Amino acid sequence: MSKVRVRFAPSPTGPLHIGGVRTALFNYLFAKQLGGDMILRIEDTDQARFVPGAEDYIVESLKWVGIQFDEGTHVGGPFAPYRQSDRKAMYRQYADQLLASGHAYYAFDTSEELDAMREKLKAGGMAPQYDAVSRMSMINSLTLPEDEVKRRLDAGEPYVIRIKLPRKEEVRFHDLIRGWVIVQTSAMDDKVLFKSDGMPTYHLANVVDDYTMKITHVIRGEEWLPSAPLHVMLYQFFGWQDVMPKFAHLPLILKPDGNGKLSKRDGDRLGFPVFPLEWKDPSTNEISSGYREKGYEAEAVVNMLALLGWHTSDNREIFSLEELIKLFSIEKISKNGAKFDPEKAKWFNHQHLMLKDNAQIASEIFEACQAKGYQTNMDYLTNVVALIKEKVTFSHDIVERCAYFFQTPTQFDEQVIAKKWNSQAVAFLQDYANMITSMENEDSTTLETSFKTLAADKGLSPGAVMQPLRLALTGEGGGPPLFEMLCLIGVANCADRITHAIKTIQVATQ
16 A cells, blocks of 8 residues: 555635644544655635735644644645645646547636526526536537637637536545445536636646645545545546545534534634634734634644544543544544534633643743733742642633732622621631731641631631632632632731731721
8 A cells, every 4th residue: 555645735815714724633643643644735726816824824823733744835845846826837738638638628708608608507497507518509619610729729819628527427436434426427517627817726736736746545625525526537537547546525514503614704703713823814904813812722622623523432532632643533534514612612621721731831821920910930830820720711811810829809709798708707717817827838738727627616617707718818709729729829928818808898898
């Protein structure tokens, strides 16, 4: 068996959709498991839709999620160039080969003539396509005399080159996910292969590049399934059927509610990103949010995407990229679309945050803490992370929502005050502050034991005064383990906070 070679071949027409990242990921997992090569090819034959910056965005996005390419526009390789616009000169010879073999023809129809043909077919209840029947009433090298075709070409008249499909023939190919796919050529278009601007269309360039780059497997989105029969015909017409790659068409990622493919509009409407990185549209300056800038861990995004349409036999959910490479199999990919769940995406991020080294998280948020004015150091911040990361979804939550680790709270939860703050609680807290002031920095177990002993001496249940103590220390009713937090903040600091809270709340409630 020849070495596995797969490619991810996006068009630089805008930001890379998260579904495109999943396609790249599945290609990567498949190739790396089998010791194969992963190629990045930029398919920019549609120059009218080219967007500046899109290619760099694609490369950066895939680098962020950990996908490494063996060949591509940014790393080079033995089959360079890997950008189709840089390969423009080579495609014409393949179009000419199809013309010479009778599998393609010149078409001179104007856009108005094409529109009129389609309207006529629709009016007659037929499919509005340029095919084996309708082409015989159009202006092309099949209907024009040879000398007229030559005259038009010599005169520089605009033309396209179309594939010449047989009128009635069965096209069969095996899809690794969907099984056998069978289509009749009578239901297919004579698609344009070469455009009047001298550029090949996606169909010709795609097949030629896959052949010349020795691609063994084409793993792409379901939206390309209707194009696959045409590509199979091109392989046959070129005589390349013996080296035709195996196809696998991935299921769509569906919107969270309702039917249809996940779109940017869904993300805008429901408040979650559909792009890996933040994207600024160069024509409108509109900014679309990205998973990286929202604070998602790259490992969590990879894990989430892997389970959109694929699963293991034991339905396990948490994986590293290395584990996914070992376990991935195309046979476990579903034919059905996978519904995207933004809350599940957050769950994945929390799970991966829990697995991440505390010191690494601390180093990543250290500058943000300094920018907030927090007086801290790496040792202290690492201990903060260890205490709080179980309670947060994103690492930036530690910076934004956990100021009480770094400074005395100035505001206090009014609901907790209304339910739990009373004269008994205040008296208890003052006594507890006095008690811990006389202590040296004790461990959390000693602090908790002292708390419970004092509560028993006062005839109070620990539950009656636990939340008031938390409120005095943090301003909130919930949070990390209370006595571990007290120990980290320091007993002297905590005693001062209790005194401050009693005074502040007393003034506020008078």
